[in-house]
Amino acid sequence: GAVVSQHPSWVICKSGTSVKIECRSLDFQATTMFWYRQFPKQSLMLMATSNEGSKATYEQGVEKDKFLINHASLTLSTLTVTSAHPEDSSFYICSATKDSTQYFGPGTRLLVL
Amino acid sequence: GENVEQHPSTLSVQEGDSAVIKCTYSDSASNYFPWYKQELGKRPQLIIDIRSNVGEKKDQRIAVTLNKTAKHFSLHITETQPEDSAVYFCAAKRESGNEKLTFGTGTRLTIIP
Numbered sequence: 001g002a003v004v005s006q007h008p009s010w011v012i013c014k015s016g017t018s019v020k021i022e023c024r025s026l027d028f029q030a031t032t033m034f035w036y037r038q039f040p041k042q043s044l045m046l047m048a049t050s051n052e053g054s055k056a057t058y059e060q061g062v063e064k065d066k067f068l069i070n071h072a073s074l075t076l077s078t079l080t081v082t083s084a085h086p087e088d089s090s091f092y093i094c095s096a097t098k099d100s101t102q103y104f105g106p107g108t109r110l111l112v113l
Numbered sequence: 114g115e116n117v118e119q120h121p122s123t124l125s126v127q128e129g130d131s132a133v134i135k136c137t138y139s140d141s142a143s144n145y146f147p148w149y150k151q152e153l154g155k156r157p158q159l160i161i162d163i164r165s166n167v168g169e170k171k172d173q174r175i176a177v178t179l180n181k182t183a184k185h186f187s188l189h190i191t192e193t194q195p196e197d198s199a200v201y202f203c204a205a206k207r208e209s210g211n212e213k214l215t216f217g218t219g220t221r222l223t224i225i226p
Contacts (some may be wrong), residue, residue, distance in 0.1 A: 034213060034214075041221075100145065101147070104149075104156040105156060107155075
């Protein structure tokens with residue numbers, strides 16, 4: 001298999017602050033990583049595709065200026081939730097592809113107060 | 114784009130009985146169909162996948178069938194056990210480059226002891 005890690009595993013922040021989430025592929029290189037958001041009892045909703053060395057591709061309805069994605073190396077992608085609000089509270093999960101199989105990180109639970 | 118529908122949304126099965134979850138997809142070019150199991154608060158874990166060049170794949174108590182003509186695929190779990198209780202997601206994608214996965218809405222499977 002392949003291992004994908006995320007940090008932090010959970011974060012609580014005040015409304016208006018920014019939060020950065022890291023996604024790492026530990027034992028393989030990933031030119032592409034994916035960021036998902038999952039609300040309680042719902043499916044995974046793709047937010048954006050993170051491309052190493054180039055701009056991320058955002059899904060329809062996802063604000064690129066609010067959810068900043070940086071994929072600076074072949075093993076690290078970051079998602080920054082800027083000016084977070086309570087409605088941004090969710091479970092954020094990243095994934096990376098190895099040999100056509102998509103492996104998920106453990107997720108980051110964000111609570112915005 | 115791809116659209117994946119999944120049924121049922123909830124399923125309760127007596128321990129030892131079989132469980133079947135069904136998915137349909139819309140993009141005839143999709144050729145990779147993974148199934149993920151997600152326990153509460155955890156990451157989705159790949160349990161089995163199938164590619165469009167085969168019609169059925171089995172791994173111990175888990176099997177997946179694919180009907181390309183009808184564009185549907187199913188997950189079969191036999192001899193269910195309490196630890197099979199979880200949310201199961203089907204997904205579909207074109208297996209070229211780093212195409213994104215499109216997920217179904219999920220099935221909450223409960224195994225009744």
